Amino acid sequence: MRLRALMALVPLSLAVVLMGAAPAAVAQDTGWIRWGNWSPSAPDFDIYLKSFGGSGNATVIKHVRYGDVSSYTAIPMGQYTIAMRDAGAAPTSPPMLSASVQVAPGTAYTIVSMGPASHLGVQVLKETMRSSPDKALVRVVQESVQQHRVTVNNGSRTLGGPLRLGSYTG
Amino acid sequence: MGEQGNYRPPRRQEENGQASLLALEAALGTARQALGPDEELDGDDARIRQPSDAPKGKPGDARAELPGEAGAGQPGGVRVAQPEVGGDRPGADRAKPPWPAVLATTVRLWLRRRWAALGKLFRHRWAIVVAVLAVAALVVGGLPVSSLRHPGTGSAAGQQAARAGPLTGPAGQNAAATTAGHAAAVWVARQVSRGAMVACDPSMCHVLEAQGLPAGNLLVLRSRTTGLRFCNVIVATQTVRNLLGSRILGQSAPAVIAGFGSGGARIDVRAVAPDGAAAYRAALAADWAARRKAAAELMKSPRIHAGDAAMQELRTGMVDSRVLITLAALAASHPVNVMAFGDTAPGAAAGVPLREMEISGAPGPAQRTAELRRMRSFVLAQRAVFLPAHVTLVRLADGAAALRIEFGAPSPLGLLVGRPVTQ
Numbered sequence: 219m220r221l222r223a224l225m226a227l228v229p230l231s232l233a234v235v236l237m238g239a240a241p242a243a244v245a246q247d248t249g250w251i252r253w254g255n256w257s258p259s260a261p262d263f264d265i266y267l268k269s270f271g272g273s274g275n276a277t278v279i280k281h282v283r284y285g286d287v288s289s290y291t292a293i294p295m296g297q298y299t300i301a302m303r304d305a306g307a308a309p310t311s312p313p314m315l316s317a318s319v320q321v322a323p324g325t326a327y328t329i330v331s332m333g334p335a336s337h338l339g340v341q342v343l344k345e346t347m348r349s350s351p352d353k354a355l356v357r358v359v360q361e362s363v364q365q366h367r368v369t370v371n372n373g374s375r376t377l378g379g380p381l382r383l384g385s386y387t388g
Numbered sequence: 389m390g391e392q393g394n395y396r397p398p399r400r401q402e403e404n405g406q407a408s409l410l411a412l413e414a415a416l417g418t419a420r421q422a423l424g425p426d427e428e429l430d431g432d433d434a435r436i437r438q439p440s441d442a443p444k445g446k447p448g449d450a451r452a453e454l455p456g457e458a459g460a461g462q463p464g465g466v467r468v469a470q471p472e473v474g475g476d477r478p479g480a481d482r483a484k485p486p487w488p489a490v491l492a493t494t495v496r497l498w499l500r501r502r503w504a505a506l507g508k509l510f511r512h513r514w515a516i517v518v519a520v521l522a523v524a525a526l527v528v529g530g531l532p533v534s535s536l537r538h539p540g541t542g543s544a545a546g547q548q549a550a551r552a553g554p555l556t557g558p559a560g561q562n563a564a565a566t567t568a569g570h571a572a573a574v575w576v577a578r579q580v581s582r583g584a585m586v587a588c589d590p591s592m593c594h595v596l597e598a599q600g601l602p603a604g605n606l607l608v609l610r611s612r613t614t615g616l617r618f619c620n621v622i623v624a625t626q627t628v629r630n631l632l633g634s635r636i637l638g639q640s641a642p643a644v645i646a647g648f649g650s651g652g653a654r655i656d657v658r659a660v661a662p663d664g665a666a667a668y669r670a671a672l673a674a675d676w677a678a679r680r681k682a683a684a685e686l687m688k689s690p691r692i693h694a695g696d697a698a699m700q701e702l703r704t705g706m707v708d709s710r711v712l713i714t715l716a717a718l719a720a721s722h723p724v725n726v727m728a729f730g731d732t733a734p735g736a737a738a739g740v741p742l743r744e745m746e747i748s749g750a751p752g753p754a755q756r757t758a759e760l761r762r763m764r765s766f767v768l769a770q771r772a773v774f775l776p777a778h779v780t781l782v783r784l785a786d787g788a789a790a791l792r793i794e795f796g797a798p799s800p801l802g803l804l805v806g807r808p809v810t811q
Contacts, residue, residue: 270682270716272689297682297804299716310721312769318713319806320678327806342806384808 247295249321252328253279254287256361259335262305263314270297281305287328295323300340302331315340332384334363341384359386565626568649572623573599575646576657579732581777581796584620587660589627596623616640617662620798624656639665643672645798647735656735659798671801672739678804679741680705682712691719694726701729701742708741709803710774710795715745718763722749727790733797743795748788757781760791767793773800 253265262284267277279288282305297320301313317340319327328343349355358370360381369379370387378387573592577599580586587607588596597603607615609622609631622628622641629637641658642665648655661668683702686692692715694702701707707729718724727746749759760781767779777796784790800807 268716268720270685270689270712272691272719276720297685297716299713299720301717310766312766313717314771316713316717316770316774317806318682318709318716318804320681320804332808339808341808344806 247323248292249295249323250290250326251293251319251321252288252290252326253282254328254330255282255284256359257331257333257335257338258284258363260284260331260338261335263302263331264305264307265329266301266303266309266313267293267298268301269294270299276309278309287330290326293321295321297321300329300342302340314338317342330359330361332361339384343386346388357387360384562653564649564651565653568653568655569595569625571648572625572646572655572657575648575732575734576621576623577601579646579777579794579797580621580657581798584796584798585618587616587619587622587628589623589625589631591627592623592625616660619660621645622658622660624658626652626654642668643740643798644735644737645740646733657797674805675709675741675799675801675803676705676739678802679707679709679712682709682716682804683707686712686716686719689716689719691723692726693724695728698726698729706742707745708743708795708799710776710800711741711743711745711793713803714767714770714774714776714793715747718747718766721766722759722763724749724763727784732794741799743797743799744792746782746784746790746792748790757789760789763791767791773803 251267255263263282265279265282273294277291277293282288297318300315300317300319302315303309303311303313315331315338317329319329319342321327326345326347328345330341330343331338332341333339343357343359345357346355358378358381360368360379360383362368363383367380367382370377370381381387569592573595576586576596580601583605585605585607586593586596586601587609590608590610593606593608596606607619609616609628611631616622617640622637624632624637624641632640637658639661641660643659643661644656645659646657648657659668680703683705687694687699687702711729715724715726725748727748729742730744730746731740731742732744733740747763749756749763764779764781767776770776776793778792778794780792780794782790782792
């Protein structure tokens with residue numbers, strides 16, 4: 219299994235994500251989730267995931283910095299609230315960013331902050347995890363706040379685009 | 389840039405509350421007499437005085453019937469008479485002074501003066517008669533005049549405007565149209581999300597602006613409809629229905645989120661579907677399924693309690709996704725009792741989510757108000773789509789305190805399945 223974010227390119231801040239096979243040993247009622255901070259001018263975040271059903275404690279990831287992308291974590295299927303707070307803020311304080319994600323079994327998601335500090339956003343990317351045995355999947359996410367549209371080329375071949383902020387190749 | 393031409397220029401908001409209601413009624417009823425020169429030139433507002441819009445065929449008839457112009461001795465009739473008087477000035481025949489002619493002229497002028505005096509008296513009386521007749525015409529013909537002021541006829545061009553129901557409808561229909569227009573404007577001003585773009589006909593936009601909607605959030609629909617896809621809501625008056633046609637309206641804005649009045653006076657507030665009706669219906673269906681699934685999980689939470697009616701609404705996916713997410717976020721820190729879900733959207737189509745909830749916190753009365761205040765602070769600190777339109781501490785019928793949280797319309801779709809959220 220080889221799942222990791224390669225980098226966030228500067229100044230384009232294009233997040234290029236390599237995706238191999240699906241995570242191993244996927245339980246029937248489990249999905250996969252990872253998170254990142256792709257907002258160049260945003261502060262460090264603490265990210266909270268809390269189940270709608272209230273079961274268990276919230277999943278908390280502390281001090282997520284710009285450019286960070288975590289590895290995948292298994293998580294029970296279901297609906298979750300996502301709250302991103304300034305690093306060190308009280309868990310009961312109002313979040314800076316809110317969103318929700320429905321985790322389906324066997325499916326992987328990437329949750330990231332995006333945009334400039336004045337227009338922060340949350341994005342949930344549902345990842346495509348299956349490829350041919352001898353190939354890897356590459357997804358390019360346009361998270362640049364300086365370039366309005368970006369086209370992704372491999373030599374003379376256009377892989378995707380023009381991509382706006384928050385959009386990505388298939 | 390083409391769309392920008394349709395936007396109204398920003399104006400300073402000068403009225404609100406009761407004053408806004410007066411402005412609204414003025415715009416619906418008597419505003420035409422108060423329009424400034426620049427407003428008269430404002431596209432379709434000016435068109436209301438065109439011959440095709442007038443009940444009678446003569447150009448200017450409609451204008452002449454407006455109060456303040458008919459009975460006030462406007463110079464029109466006098467001005468017509470003046471050239472007659474001026475054209476027969478004494479002394480015009482002085483080029484030929486023979487006595488017989490002078491004598492004849494003197495006699496003729498004397499007679500003419502007498503006649504002029506009689507004529508002047510007659511003309512004054514005639515003016516009075518005209519004024520009285522005009523006032524009588526206003527009273528008797530009040531129906532067509534008030535129908536001209538109806539917003540639903542304000543911007544329809546030519547024959548389209550003439551086909552509008554209120555133009556020829558009975559007095560009751562006009563009253564109903566005015567009432568519906570008023571109710572729709574008040575509803576939109578209170579219920580539609582502040583950041584939403586609202587498409588409307590010129591008259592309705594004027595009224596909405598008076599109700600406090602920022603001019604920059606209004607797209608005035610005239611002859612062209614470009615820019616509609618960038619709107620969130622359209623106020624479908626008779627004028628808009630005439631302009632777009634039912635097919636385009638159904639395709640561009642398939643969901644009625646509130647409705648007022650009936651027949652030709654009907655005004656629907658519709659959610660715009662930028663990608664078309666089919667895509668909207670698919671997104672609505674997916675959202676409904678996600679709401680049901682999320683609500684089913686929410687009902688399992690030991691920190692959330694609800695009565696049978698509220699449970700049924702959760703179970704059937706009737707509750708707005710923002711309400712569900714807020715409820716889940718609150719329950720992470722507070723036990724929450726859901727008193728009721730609701731919506732103040734009369735005439736909404738089936739499937740339009742409930743955007744309001746009334747909740748209470750801890751069971752002890754002493755802690756309840758303090759708990760509700762904490763919850764209110766939490767909710768009011770939310771951003772973007774998760775910031776409610778209204779958050780109010782209320783007293784329920786049994787005397788208990790509760791927090792009423794209302795989100796703006798229309799309900800965004802896809803939030804539960806990870807639609808990007810920009811703060």
